[in-house]
Every structure is written in C-alpha cells, then in structure tokens.
Amino acid sequence: MxxxxxxxxxxxxxxDGTEEIPVNQNGITSITDVDAIVTYTLSNGVSGTFTNxxxxxxxxxxxxxxx
Numbered sequence: 001m002x003x004x005x006x007x008x009x010x011x012x013x014x015x016d017g018t019e020e021i022p023v024n025q026n027g028i029t030s031i032t033d034v035d036a037i038v039t040y041t042l043s044n045g046v047s048g049t050f051t052n053x054x055x056x057x058x059x060x061x062x063x064x065x066x067x
Contacts, residue, residue, distance in 0.1 A: 012019065017035035024030075042062070057065040 053066045055067040
C-alpha cells in the first residue's frame, strides 16, 4: 500500500465498534477499537468548555454530539 495522508483516507461509515484505531499510549503506538474508546469515555466522563454550540444531541441522557 502506498503512503497516504490521514486526510486522504476514505471516510468510514456505519461504525460497529470493532474498527481498529491507532493510539499513542506512553510514547508507544498501539491499537484499540471504537468500543474501548466509548467504554473509557462513558466510564471516566468527558469535560470541557464548548463555546457557541449550535446543536447538542442527547441519547438516553448522554451527550453524543456537540456541533
């Protein structure tokens, strides 16, 4: 496979949670999946400041998108 920039990759559609994603953990590149990221995010929470959101989506009491 020829080298490609991340911005040149095709968009993923209909994620099922098993897609592999590279991560950097303590300076070591590893691989995880979407489900592991979702589990971590939901169990540890997400915080931050969102300035002027035009849309906030909530599903089952959980914010799923801020645009």
